[in-house]
Ligand SMILES: Nc1ncnc2c1ncn2[C@@H]1O[C@H](COP(=O)(O)OP(=O)(O)OP(=O)(O)O)[C@@H](O)[C@H]1O
């Protein structure tokens with residue numbers, strides 16, 4: 001595991017999680033620095049998504065700890081953990097993450113609305129982010145009325161609208177062709193670099209992982225650091 | 231080089247410059263190579279001299295493509311490159327030798343994987359800072375490295391099955 005230092009933002013260590021007889025995570029660990037983009041790779045079923053869910057406080061591990069900015073997620077009250085997820089974390093998944101009943105701009109504004117921001121202000125900010133991702137013209141459309149690549153940009157805008165400290169992205173280009181996948185990765189990485197956000201990027205595609213600063217491989221629920229930044 | 235002359239007559243030096251800019255990447259043309267190629271093309275009637283600047287010497291001559299040269303370029307462009315089959319791979323040899331000698335082939339695969347990912351990361355950052363032609367050339371390299379990596383992954387997943395075949 002990489003050395004811990006002042007720049008450390010998120011640390012998961014000795015994480016174990018079982019859904020049945022075989023463990024999905026079997027002592028996995030991961031450290032993410034501020035502004036760092038870390039790729040999580042590994043075969044299907046190895047535990048990548050489960051690791052991401054534990055790190056993001058969506059799933060509670062059976063044992064092991066996750067600390068964000070020095071705070072132990074397990075020790076936090078549910079309400080505080082939800083607030084943290086809403087404010088400090090952003091999420092991008094492979095698909096099916098936008099609320100179909102809401103327009104694209106309402107979807108992007110949602111995390112701010114849930115955090116108590118007034119509608120007008122939230123939607124203005126949402127449109128700003130949508131413009132950066134070149135999808136502001138789709139504001140009035142529902143997610144079902146836009147293409148997969150466009151929906152993914154909308155999702156990235158939503159993940160970034162609160163200017164989170166960490167963006168968790170699980171196969172963000174999994175449903176896209178090479179061209180759109182490249183564009184989405186470029187936009188995601190550029191936006192993260194601009195705002196100083198860290199990114200935990202789950203992918204099994206090496207070309208996508210190549211956008212990261214460092215990668216970690218998960219095999220059978222255990223992590224192995226492939227390469228450490230010097 | 232002949233293809234480059236189709237965009238207009240050039241001096242040998244000029245040809246080298248444009249070639250290096252577009253295609254040189256990590257291997258710029260040598261002057262000797264430029265002039266030996268030009269004299270071969272002259273001999274074959276694919277280029278002709280089109281004016282000499284005062285001062286003399288080969289670097290003052292301008293060369294232009296002939297009709298025969300244009301036909302040659304057209305034919306070359308639509309002739310497909312033969313797809314590389316990569317059936318002789320040092321990576322394959324190393325994995326097999328590791329298995330035959332009872333070593334841990336995972337170490338071979340992991341070392342290769344790390345080297346590949348490092349190259350891919352370098353190409354990706356070069357691509358991000360570059361123009362569209364940089365992107366084209368880097369993406370070509372990236373897709374090939376990715377193909378190797380997919381093979382490494384698949385082989386890693388098959389190692390236990392493979393092990394039995396090579397021992398003894
Ligand atoms: N909610 C769940 N309920 C039951 N089992 C689960 C659940 N989530 C994950 N698992 C199991 O845990 C293991 C790890 O799953 P996980 O989704 O983390 O893998 P992954 O590496 O993300 O795979 P993929 O690349 O296919 O997305 C798998 O065996 C999976 O079946």
Ligand SMILES: [Mg+2]
Nearest residue numbers: 048049050170
């Ligand atoms: Mg997954």
